[in-house]
Amino acid sequence: MVEIDLDHLYKKYDDGEDYSVVDFDLHIKDKEFIVFVGPSGCGKSTTLRMIAGLEDITKGELKIDDKVMNDVAPKDRNIAMVFQNYALYPHMSVYDNMAFGLKLRHYKKEDIDERVQNAAEILGLKPFLDRKPAALSGGQRQRVALGRAIVRDAPIFLMDEPLSNLDAKLRVSMRAEIAKLHQRLNTTTIYVTHDQTEAMTMADRVVVMSVGHVQQIGTPAEVYQNPRNQFVAGFIGSPAMNFFNMTYQDGFVSDGQSIRLKVPEGRAKILDDQGYNGKEVVFGIRPEDIHSEEAFLETWPDAVISSTVSVSELLGATEQLYLKADDTEYVANVNARDFHNPGDHVKMGFDVNKAHFFDKDTTMAIVAKPIPLEG
């Protein structure tokens, strides 16, 4: 059993003027897989390093199992950490890399051997135990780094962008391996990444961050379906959500040029109720909610936009279209059967039921009931 409480954490570096992390408040449950996600410089790694004890906490309290940990050395926090650049000990063999922490903690020799062999078995490192890190591939090195964390049997795993140095294919397979490992070991895990795909696929709960502030905390489905603000909407999902600056007027949104869409009644009521009639709003729609099939265009004639294809990328099953409607550019993800060449004029249907509306000034989502920071 281990629970982590991040109680309004703040971080300010000695040489920094602004806070790098502002009011980070989160309760992490036992065995949870939490992912901190955000663009670089958003404070996610800093927060992780505060939990690890590698950075001092400027303000707020870090509690592990209700014990305040602010002033406890990293080695006494009983955590294991995997670094982005692996941070293996280059002069030690794979075996010694994994055994180092155990030796420092005065485990018995037989115990060390059993644990290392066990971890090597799980990670498929058995044939490489005598090798030095230099003689390993990137994926193998990352496995050793994971092994070093596993052998300790620590109740908390911290992972700082562990996959970002691997190539795309390896990243996908290691992603699955880490997920499997978590199911097997059931260790409370905090995972930092800038890759929203990793966050969506691995997390029990995602913490979306931007410039030091937590933007939204929720399950992957929650942050994807109900983004709290425009940042979360744009960051989660790939390709990113399209945003249009539009004016809402009497049940329609329009950009003053060729885009004019009917807003479904339910959504229109919310906009009306909150006094947005006649005002500018940010209209957001995901590329996968823009269609080109005839059936859709016929059913929703009020949601059709004439556009020109500027770039078309065939991805296999789907096709990514970069489109232009007058001056407005947007991206659509359509079925590969509806192939279009650059320069083609096409009619695109917007599934406005799935659209999102955001306040132009506060960037917060316009919904019936405000979405809480922590879902």
Add this chain to the structure above:
Amino acid sequence: MTSYHAQRRASLIARYVLLALLAALWLFPIVWIVLASFSYNDTGFVSTIWPKQFTLSNYTGIFTSTQFPFVYWIRNTLFVSLVSMVLSTFVTISVAYALSRLRFRFRKPYLQIALVLGMFPGFMSMIALYYILKSFNMLNLGGLILVYVGGAGLGFYIAKGFFDTIPRSIDEAAEIDGASRWQVFLHIGLPMSKPIIVYTALTAFIAPWTDFIFSGIILSSSGNAKTYTIAYGLYNMVHATKGTSTTYFTWFIAGCVVIAVPITILFIIMQKFYVNGITAGADKG
């Protein structure tokens, strides 16, 4: 218009000719000294490059001379050099490691002060050092060691540069693995730093081994030739016998060659630790 191939060839030849010329210039004094040390001579300066008559008498001469205790000089110098090598290396590496790895208030000012202090040649302080050591009654080999080791704390820049290249995350990983700062230094920092330790040790050995200035002023007042180091002793050998100084010139040359031997051996032994890329594999790549 000459072809690119011919151009490249010409430029390559030009470069090799230049390098060969430089090598010859550089090697000539060494070859000359070695040859001169084997030449039979009783009239002083050697006037030929290739000895007219080969002999080992210069070597046997310095080793058996009762007037000039050459063996004592070697022993003294070896003692001073080895002790200062061990102490200086420890001091230099510790200072460099601390300055590279720890963050403390005085760190930046110290780096700047050290840089400025390092611009003054050490022998500027020789008069002051002489009187200080004299007042402590330390105008002997012990005082000499103190002088050599005393400066070690300033010579950390190269080692610090090396430590700076070792990723901090390795230290952090070790810290999370349960290591104290000292254990990180001992188990992670030191083993990864073999090349720089070897370099530091070599320079820390060579400096006292070949130093003439400090050994000259500190040891000269004893007047006892048995307490000299080799550089000062050899100088004294030619200098003290004014008028007949040339008599010992070939001995002096033989002594110079003998000095070079330990350094060469040390270098050959230690250069295998001079491996590059010791940190390879720690990081991505």
